[in-house]
Amino acid sequence: MMQPVLEVRNVSKSFPGVKALDNVSFHINKGEVVGLIGENGAGKSSLLKVLNGIYQPDEGKVLVDGREIIITSPRHAFDSGIAMVFQEQSILPTLTVAENIFLGREEEFLRFGLISKSRMNAAAAEELKKVHLSTHPAMRCADLSFADRQMIEIAKALSLDSRIKTDVTILLDEPTSVLEQKEIELLFRIIGDLKQRASIVFISHRLEEVLEISDRVYVMRDGQIVQELAAKDATVKELHQHMVGRQLHHEYYREARQATPSAKTVLECVDLNRDGAFSNISFELHEGEVLGIAGVIGSGREDLARCLAGHTSPDGGNLLVNGTAVHFGAAYDATAKGVGLVPSERKVEGLVAPFSVAENMTLAALPKFVSGGIISFSSEKAVAADWVSRLKIKTPSTATSAGSLSGGNQQKVVLAKWRIAGVRVLILDHPTRGIDVGSKEDVYELVRDMTAEGLAVILLGDTLDEVIGLSNRILVMRDGEITARFEAPPGGKPTQVELVRHMV
Amino acid sequence: MKPVSVSNGNLLGHWRRWAPVVVLLALCILISLFNGNFLTFGNFIRLLNSAAIPIVLCMGATFIILMGSIDLSIEGVVALTAVIVSLLVLNDISPYALSLWAVPIAVAVGGMMGLLNGVLHIKLKTPSFMTTLGVGFAGVGVATTILGGTTVRISDPTFRFLSLGRVLEIPMAVWIAAVAVAVAYVIQERTRLGRWLYAIGTDEMTARHAGIPIERTRILIFGIAGLFYGLGGVLAAAQFGQGHALISQGRLFTTITAVVVGGTALSGGVGSVINSVIGVFIVVVLANGLVLMGVEPYVQQGVQGLLIIAAVALALDRSRLDVVK
Numbered sequence: 001m002m003q004p005v006l007e008v009r010n011v012s013k014s015f016p017g018v019k020a021l022d023n024v025s026f027h028i029n030k031g032e033v034v035g036l037i038g039e040n041g042a043g044k045s046s047l048l049k050v051l052n053g054i055y056q057p058d059e060g061k062v063l064v065d066g067r068e069i070i071i072t073s074p075r076h077a078f079d080s081g082i083a084m085v086f087q088e089q090s091i092l093p094t095l096t097v098a099e100n101i102f103l104g105r106e107e108e109f110l111r112f113g114l115i116s117k118s119r120m121n122a123a124a125a126e127e128l129k130k131v132h133l134s135t136h137p138a139m140r141c142a143d144l145s146f147a148d149r150q151m152i153e154i155a156k157a158l159s160l161d162s163r164i165k166t167d168v169t170i171l172l173d174e175p176t177s178v179l180e181q182k183e184i185e186l187l188f189r190i191i192g193d194l195k196q197r198a199s200i201v202f203i204s205h206r207l208e209e210v211l212e213i214s215d216r217v218y219v220m221r222d223g224q225i226v227q228e229l230a231a232k233d234a235t236v237k238e239l240h241q242h243m244v245g246r247q248l249h250h251e252y253y254r255e256a257r258q259a260t261p262s263a264k265t266v267l268e269c270v271d272l273n274r275d276g277a278f279s280n281i282s283f284e285l286h287e288g289e290v291l292g293i294a295g296v297i298g299s300g301r302e303d304l305a306r307c308l309a310g311h312t313s314p315d316g317g318n319l320l321v322n323g324t325a326v327h328f329g330a331a332y333d334a335t336a337k338g339v340g341l342v343p344s345e346r347k348v349e350g351l352v353a354p355f356s357v358a359e360n361m362t363l364a365a366l367p368k369f370v371s372g373g374i375i376s377f378s379s380e381k382a383v384a385a386d387w388v389s390r391l392k393i394k395t396p397s398t399a400t401s402a403g404s405l406s407g408g409n410q411q412k413v414v415l416a417k418w419r420i421a422g423v424r425v426l427i428l429d430h431p432t433r434g435i436d437v438g439s440k441e442d443v444y445e446l447v448r449d450m451t452a453e454g455l456a457v458i459l460l461g462d463t464l465d466e467v468i469g470l471s472n473r474i475l476v477m478r479d480g481e482i483t484a485r486f487e488a489p490p491g492g493k494p495t496q497v498e499l500v501r502h503m504v
Numbered sequence: 505m506k507p508v509s510v511s512n513g514n515l516l517g518h519w520r521r522w523a524p525v526v527v528l529l530a531l532c533i534l535i536s537l538f539n540g541n542f543l544t545f546g547n548f549i550r551l552l553n554s555a556a557i558p559i560v561l562c563m564g565a566t567f568i569i570l571m572g573s574i575d576l577s578i579e580g581v582v583a584l585t586a587v588i589v590s591l592l593v594l595n596d597i598s599p600y601a602l603s604l605w606a607v608p609i610a611v612a613v614g615g616m617m618g619l620l621n622g623v624l625h626i627k628l629k630t631p632s633f634m635t636t637l638g639v640g641f642a643g644v645g646v647a648t649t650i651l652g653g654t655t656v657r658i659s660d661p662t663f664r665f666l667s668l669g670r671v672l673e674i675p676m677a678v679w680i681a682a683v684a685v686a687v688a689y690v691i692q693e694r695t696r697l698g699r700w701l702y703a704i705g706t707d708e709m710t711a712r713h714a715g716i717p718i719e720r721t722r723i724l725i726f727g728i729a730g731l732f733y734g735l736g737g738v739l740a741a742a743q744f745g746q747g748h749a750l751i752s753q754g755r756l757f758t759t760i761t762a763v764v765v766g767g768t769a770l771s772g773g774v775g776s777v778i779n780s781v782i783g784v785f786i787v788v789v790l791a792n793g794l795v796l797m798g799v800e801p802y803v804q805q806g807v808q809g810l811l812i813i814a815a816v817a818l819a820l821d822r823s824r825l826d827v828v829k
Binding site: 054073074075076078079090092093094095099103104105106107110113114115117 | 690693694695696699700702703705706707710711712713714715716773774
């Protein structure tokens with residue numbers, strides 16, 4: 001058998017509360033295009049970060065051309081023949097095209113310590129030719145379109161080819177998500193050319209594309225590689241099934257406690273739209289309801305959630321709270337109307353980490369604890385203590401800094417904050433991201449408690465499983481639009497495969 | 505979802521790039537309308553002369569700001585190097601008379617102080633704001649201590665020539681500033697250090713991933729900035745013919761104002777030493793114009809204060825900033 005250009009053997013990587021990679025083995029042969037697919041959080045990004053030297057694996061090894069290496073940094077990965085094209089681009093807008101392509105590798109253009117711009121531009125022009133880009137190398141990247149910058153990123157990866165002895169592997173992380181159809185076709189043609197010189201790992205949510213371009217496909221789920229198949233024998237439907245895998249656990253999501261929503265509409269969207277993020281969004285949210293929104297990264301659901309919570313403003317359409325049209329200029333307008341957002345970036349946006357538990361809890365409703373301009377510590381403390389016991393928050397005291405609590409307990413503090421503020425609509429953006437299994441169940445329990453009290457919840461779940469298990473109804477979004485709506489009563493839940501079909 | 509294309513802000517972007525030049529020209533026209541003396545050769549030389557030291561200081565400060573840091577040690581470095589150089593040339597206090605040999609020594613002291621800024625900032629991981637503020641204060645303190653509050657009088661005509669001498673009618677200080685600009689421009693445009701400081705100022709993470717030695721680059725840039733401040737201190741001593749700790753008063757504010765007014769963004773990554781030269785001339789022309797128009801000195805200070813705020817407000821497209829600190 002041929003020696004793989006790049007191989008990963010039994011690699012594991014853990015973070016507190018999460019096993020990001022669990023005994024992953026993976027290889028790629030010279031001139032091969034390998035697809036890598038999986039749901040959000042399945043472990044694709046972690047695997048890439050190990051290959052790119054951003055993460056060091058806890059166990060297992062990485063081999064390049066059969067030799068074991070420890071990749072210490074992205075630059076080291078690059079010099080070892082592994083080039084990554086990031087989903088979030090790493091092109092610096094203030095530098096020119098040529099300067100970006102050779103950033104950190106200017107040595108070859110030095111003469112008496114000075115960079116020869118003409119030689120660097122000429123070399124860059126060569127690299128640009130490989131990706132059929134006619135951009136001038138001396139142009140500033142800020143003046144280029146997003147798609148052009150993506151191509152420059154690819155050109156940068158390809159520039160390795162003529163400069164190192166080992167074979168080159170290029171990791172393409174969601175390269176097509178920002179490209180137009182014509183550019184995608186071009187990219188695929190380039191990948192076709194590249195197979196002569198390089199091996200390619202192709203990550204995408206668009207399964208048809210993965211099947212079209214790849215020779216082999218790996219499917220990841222829960223940090224493991226669950227399937228390896230030849231692309232020519234596989235179907236999109238098959239891939240869906242492997243991605244989704246396990247069955248629902250009714251108990252886990254407290255389905256028995258799923259409330260029947262009342263007929264009262266608390267929040268309504270009519271043709272809501274925000275340029276470049278989402279369009280034609282219409283739905284009603286009822287008292288006591290959990291409305292799940294499913295979609296991949298880039299589906300626009302995060303943008304929608306932020307817009308509903310007043311963090312951004314819609315460009316068109318109407319938003320109604322309790323039947324009256326509202327316009328949120330900022331998050332505090334939304335809070336005043338009883339709409340709160342539990343953001344996915346808990347430590348950055350959800351909590352003021354150095355603040356105490358009590359201070360965090362009262363942050364959104366501070367006027368309630370103020371008399372004569374002075375905050376009443378006693379009433380703040382009493383209310384906080386009440387919620388600590390109601391939500392069973394494990395904290396030494398209400399004066400403990402919130403940042404020192406575990407992820408699950410931090411999330412409970414965030415939930416308590418909105419309950420104290422008296423919100424009637426709570427938007428949960430990945431409420432269980434990065435917290436351990438036990439705490440997840442606590443959060444699910446709290447969601448059921450809230451709906452039993454008549455609160456309405458919009459849920460952007462961490463996994464599809466979670467969305468299906470918790471929701472009364474589910475909206476599926478793709479490319480900023482609602483592509484499907486499902487009823488999800490206990491016992492009559494849609495399957496993940498049904499949802500995934502409308503997501504990708 | 506489609507990310508917003510950056511290219512649609514082009515027109516505005518080009519306007520921003522040229523705004524400092526437009527402002528400078530407008531100021532010149534405006535002032536010459538009010539006062540006929542503005543557009544005379546004598547006044548032109550006066551303008552160049554008063555721009556010389558700020559320009560030298562700005563070369564260093566621009567590098568630091570392009571890197572996304574800030575340097576508040578300028579006054580301290582200028583004070584200490586001015587005092588040291590004035591004690592090393594022929595003077596009324598110390599026995600040394602090194603004449604021009606004192607210049608490289610003083611400049612080197614500036615470079616050492618810059619390196620100290622960089623090393624402390626990187627090794628202790630203290631923000632450049634506080635580190636340089638501290639080093640600057642220490643510099644003024646040491647300069648004051650050396651002289652015990654007195655003033656050194658310089659009596660070395662060769663040394664004074666560095667500022668007062670004229671070549672082709674133009675003061676030496678201006679020629680020296682011009683050379684400083686040329687050196688800074690080459691560093692910025694043609695060396696790896698120059699390239700890297702833009703990369704670091706734009707996005708340090710990306711720069712790090714590209715294999716750029718961030719720490720070493722930062723320390724070296726602080727050191728280079730210190731060399732420019734040291735040269736500034738030498739020029740100040742040569743100009744006034746004396747050395748004392750107060751010689752640097754007000755220079756920090758002028759320098760930072762000029763860099764920012766010239767269009768170099770405090771957030772890093774955008775700008776150029778050439779922008780700062782324009783920025784210095786805006787500040788100097790404005791001051792000169794206000795004097796010609798008979799505006800009181802304290803009102804002039806107020807105008808400078810407003811100028812820097814206006815420049816910061818105009819320099820960046822702030823509509824997309826979420827958090828302003």
